Amino acid sequence: MEVRERARRAYERAQIRIGIETAAPLIVLVPLAMVLHQGGMPSSVAPIAFALAAILFASGWRGDGWRRAAPIGLLAGLPGLVIPRLVLAPLGHCPACDPMMIDAATCFLVCGGAGMVAGITIGVLAARDASPVRFAIGAAAIACLTAALTCVVAGMAGIAGVAAGVAVSTAPAVMLGARARASL
């Protein structure tokens, strides 16, 4: 085999390894989500965990802004992962894990608020990155899915809250950042 081809294969194997390493934090996050669900594992958490694993792997493997976005997205999604549980647990629905008992408005506000925090963080960092759009899209998607690991208990309202919070706060920051870069 030609040396260039061997080197290219070695390079691609290294990128795959980086992809796996990028998805590794799920080893901690999924059990954490289970603990936040008080030991229960709602059926909707598994598909989200798989989707998050896939997107983290793809981000790490693809590189560039996508790769840089992965750890930021995970960190930005952590408030969304933890806060709903802390805020809504006193209301009593988390232990029961019964969507019929959820106050959707409260859930939307709490998850939306956590999403806003995540979105602002991502927006500020994306504006400084060499690939702001890739960074923002990747980090926002990862933050949404990370937060959804617990918020999904509340149904689509929770996910929509996280997504809306990230999107609304990320877009202006990215646009401002891009405009600032263009004016330089």
Added chain:
Amino acid sequence: MRPGRAEIHALLVRAADGDRGAFDPLFDAVWPAVQHLCARMAPAGEGDDAAQEAMVRVFTRIAEFDRERDAMTWILAIAAWQCRTVRRTRTRRREDHAAVETEGAERPDDLAERRELIAAATETLGSLSDDDVATITAALTGDPTARAGIAPATFRKRLERAIAKLRAAWRSRYGSP
């Protein structure tokens, strides 16, 4: 025109970030230097293999590249290490080969043959007179007490006679030595 160190550094950073477009220019930029280094450092005839293995290692370890370091230095350090590894492997292989050859002399067949030879020599020596045996033994061991009171010239003559008798006895038993 060959790219400079700064360009190679930028290409390596891009490739480490996952930019596939940087792979070919980076490869073309560093391959001649790695080949040249390995041709000088690796054992004769193994320079090309060492260079190829070094390139594979560079791209395997690309995620470990520290951007604060000079890219070309990092790449050539990996190539130099690979050349040293090849040299060490070759030295070890040579030592193992020599050890096998040494062990080979001590194989049971060889040992038995040697024992037979010693037994034949001892038997032939036993057919000589006591004086002849004492003279040959004194010459072989270099024991000065065995030569006590004998002039060196006399001892030399006795030894020549004893060896001649030993040769004749060997020839009569086993043919030409």
